[in-house]
Amino acid sequence: MSELLVLIDHTDGEPRKISLQILTAAKQLAGAAGDTVAAVWLGEGGSDVAATLGNYGADKLYHWDSSDAQAYVTLPQVEALEAAFEASGADTLFFASSNHVKDVAARLAIRLDAGVITDATDVRAGEGGRLDVTKEVFGGDKITHSRVAEGRKQFVGIASNAFPAEDTGGGAPELVALDMSLSDAAMATTVDAVEKQGTADRPDIGEAAIVVAGGRGLGDQAGFEQMEQLADVLGAGVGASRAATDAGWYPHRFQIGQTGRTISPTLYLGSGISGAIQHRAGMQTSQHIVAINKDPEAPIFQIADFGIVGDLYQVVPKLIEELRARKG
Amino acid sequence: MKVLVPVKRVPDTAGEKKIDPNDNTVDRESVESVLCPVNEFAIEEAVRLKESHDAEVTVLLVGPESAQPIVRKALSYGLDAGLQVTDDAIAGSDALGTARVIAKALEEQEFDLVLFGNQSTDARTCLVPAAVAELLGLPSLTYARHLEIDGGSVTVHREHEEGWDVVTSQLPAVVSVVEAINEPRYPSFKGIMAAKSKPLDVRSLADLGVEPEQVGANGATATMYEFKDRPPKEAGTIVEDDGTGAAAAQLADWMTEKKFV
Ligand SMILES: Cc1cc2nc3c(=O)[nH]c(=O)nc-3n(C[C@H](O)[C@H](O)[C@H](O)COP(=O)(O)OP(=O)(O)OC[C@H]3O[C@@H](n4cnc5c(N)ncnc54)[C@H](O)[C@@H]3O)c2cc1C
Ligand SMILES: Nc1ncnc2c1ncn2[C@@H]1O[C@H](COP(=O)(O)O)[C@@H](O)[C@H]1O
Numbered sequence: 001m002s003e004l005l006v007l008i009d010h011t012d013g014e015p016r017k018i019s020l021q022i023l024t025a026a027k028q029l030a031g032a033a034g035d036t037v038a039a040v041w042l043g044e045g046g047s048d049v050a051a052t053l054g055n056y057g058a059d060k061l062y063h064w065d066s067s068d069a070q071a072y073v074t075l076p077q078v079e080a081l082e083a084a085f086e087a088s089g090a091d092t093l094f095f096a097s098s099n100h101v102k103d104v105a106a107r108l109a110i111r112l113d114a115g116v117i118t119d120a121t122d123v124r125a126g127e128g129g130r131l132d133v134t135k136e137v138f139g140g141d142k143i144t145h146s147r148v149a150e151g152r153k154q155f156v157g158i159a160s161n162a163f164p165a166e167d168t169g170g171g172a173p174e175l176v177a178l179d180m181s182l183s184d185a186a187m188a189t190t191v192d193a194v195e196k197q198g199t200a201d202r203p204d205i206g207e208a209a210i211v212v213a214g215g216r217g218l219g220d221q222a223g224f225e226q227m228e229q230l231a232d233v234l235g236a237g238v239g240a241s242r243a244a245t246d247a248g249w250y251p252h253r254f255q256i257g258q259t260g261r262t263i264s265p266t267l268y269l270g271s272g273i274s275g276a277i278q279h280r281a282g283m284q285t286s287q288h289i290v291a292i293n294k295d296p297e298a299p300i301f302q303i304a305d306f307g308i309v310g311d312l313y314q315v316v317p318k319l320i321e322e323l324r325a326r327k328g
Numbered sequence: 329m330k331v332l333v334p335v336k337r338v339p340d341t342a343g344e345k346k347i348d349p350n351d352n353t354v355d356r357e358s359v360e361s362v363l364c365p366v367n368e369f370a371i372e373e374a375v376r377l378k379e380s381h382d383a384e385v386t387v388l389l390v391g392p393e394s395a396q397p398i399v400r401k402a403l404s405y406g407l408d409a410g411l412q413v414t415d416d417a418i419a420g421s422d423a424l425g426t427a428r429v430i431a432k433a434l435e436e437q438e439f440d441l442v443l444f445g446n447q448s449t450d451a452r453t454c455l456v457p458a459a460v461a462e463l464l465g466l467p468s469l470t471y472a473r474h475l476e477i478d479g480g481s482v483t484v485h486r487e488h489e490e491g492w493d494v495v496t497s498q499l500p501a502v503v504s505v506v507e508a509i510n511e512p513r514y515p516s517f518k519g520i521m522a523a524k525s526k527p528l529d530v531r532s533l534a535d536l537g538v539e540p541e542q543v544g545a546n547g548a549t550a551t552m553y554e555f556k557d558r559p560p561k562e563a564g565t566i567v568e569d570d571g572t573g574a575a576a577a578q579l580a581d582w583m584t585e586k587k588f589v
Binding site: 011038073074075078098099100102103104105106107109110111114116117118119134136137138140141142143144145146147148149152164166185188189190191192193194195196197204206208210234245251253258259262266267277278281288289290301302303304305306308309310311312314315316317318319321322323326327 | 340342365366380387420422423424427447449450452453454455456457458459462465467468469470471472483485486487488489490491492493494495496497498501506507508517523548549550551552553554555556557558564565566567568569571572573574575576577578579581582583586588589
């Protein structure tokens with residue numbers, strides 16, 4: 001019996017949805033193999049959310065209750081995870097395949113001589129105790145299976161929305177405080193300020209079940225107000241094409257595509273976006289795709305489940321009205 | 329100051345990529361190759377450091393001999409020297425293997441700053457910059473949307489889902505940039521001509537003291553053992569609006585039926 005470690009990504013004291021999805025997946029894998037799941041919470045407040053983590057699958061919670069985890073860059077988390085590996089004897093780490101977390105995985109993999117696979121869309125038990133990891137490459141054009149080389153610890157980064165998050169009422173996990181003292185190197189890169197750019201109550205586009213996206217066809221920055229109205233009717237996140245972020249209509253961190261974020265919501269709804277290959281590379285794994293575009297030849301229609309050929313400035317306001325009416 | 333810019337050759341995203349069924353790697357000869365577009369932002373930032381800090385910039389590429397035009401391309405933006413690590417044993421390396429080669433090549437250089445792209449457009453692992461930093465025992469300030477050098481320290485605005493963190497460390501350091509950081513200029517005609525005669529050093533694994541079994545397909549920490557095309561998508565419902573937006577009602581019906589409302 002061994003422990004599967006799940007690094008919990010969190011913000012404002014709450015686990016991100018993706019971490020609950022990973023716990024759910026880890027719980028299933030562990031159950032089949034007679035293993036257990038140990039969550040790792042780095043930063044303050046781990047014991048406050050222990051019950052939640054338990055409900056989604058954590059049997060144990062390693063926590064390091066220190067503001068140092070966020071006061072410096074990457075290395076504190078690497079060192080704390082090293083301590084968690086030592087305490088647990090684990091062979092497997094699951095992490096959220098998001099940018100900053102990948103850095104932690106990369107540095108730790110070098111230290112522990114592990115193998116890393118990022119952006120997994122499925123993970124199953126494979127031959128010889130090696131996980132069989134599904135991953136979509138070339139912007140979702142190809143589907144691949146990978147495994148970590150024999151004899152190495154397996155680090156697998158999980159893509160958002162690859163698994164459902166299921167509250168199975170597991171109850172409070174066993175709490176284990178990590179005993180940590182940081183090296184000088186870990187305190188060498190300081191976080192001097194955190195700039196949070198208010199996105200109101202809109203969900204992050206990486207996690208949102210529905211993403212509304214706008215492109216050059218909006219014509220100007222004001223067009224995004226309409227996208228936000230539509231998003232708020234649906235409880236959706238708002239994303240943009242590069243043409244729109246380049247024009248300064250919406251911040252870069254909301255860019256969807258090859259050089260922006262990769263998203264897989266259950267519904268993507270794009271307006272005034274042509275569907276260039278670099279954009280599709282960030283969204284074509286969405287479960288359902290809707291496009292509103294006045295050009296019937298726009299490539300986005302090739303991958304749309306539902307498309308409207310029309311002027312978005314006519315269609316979107318009507319759509320907001322219709323959706324509001326249906327919500328009652 | 330001295331700056332190193334590691335760049336990658338990638339298949340052009342717009343071209344069709346074929347995977348070689350013999351070894352499950354990208355068949356690089358089947359598609360046009362380009363300088364990874366994300367690296368253009370690192371190069372532009374390096375050029376700005378030349379202008380503001382008199383930086384001397386070397387571009388570093390790990391890849392086969394046939395990738396040499398990509399090094400020249402990078403030089404054409406006005407960089408000073410090229411370094412290419414070429415060895416048959418490198419083929420099939422994963423991100424961590426590539427990072428080992430880059431780190432070994434960097435160990436031989438003097439530098440204050442390494443400027444990566446945050447990701448490559450083909451592999452998109454984002455692992456290489458942090459892995460190189462770890463191998464060299466240096467800080468990693470990744471996903472920079474803004475960079476400032478002040479004497480012996482570097483400050484970066486590190487982009488994340490909600491905004492960015494302002495982070496600082498001493499040099500030398502490893503930085504990776506996102507495309508929000510600047511607007512790359514095109515190479516000038518003069519730059520293109522000058523690139524042809526810039527010094528370009530080519531090194532093998534043996535030159536760097538890298539054991540061949542640490543890299544390449546055999547040293548890979550993870551391997552892809554099966555691949556298939558994504559199943560083609562079934563044609564969707566496309567409706568034409570009559571110019572009044574009335575088609576929105578059909579979309580709202582469809583969304584209700586699918587329980588999105
Ligand atoms: C290296 C590289 C990386 C890139 N990375 C990305 C990336 O990460 N993400 C990304 O999105 N792009 C990326 N691109 C850019 C990409 O190639 C396209 O240029 C971009 O996606 C186009 O954005 P768009 O669809 O908004 O604009 P356009 O292609 O100009 O499309 C606008 C669409 O709006 C429609 N339209 C106009 N007016 C209306 C109206 N009133 N009503 C309805 N429809 C209307 C038009 O018919 C058109 O189809 C990258 C390009 C390169 C070279
Ligand atoms: N073969 C390579 N040679 C030089 N630099 C590379 C190579 N592969 C990746 N890089 C660098 O690492 C960055 C991140 O790539 P990746 O980790 O593959 O997403 C790229 O933008 C490059 O700067």
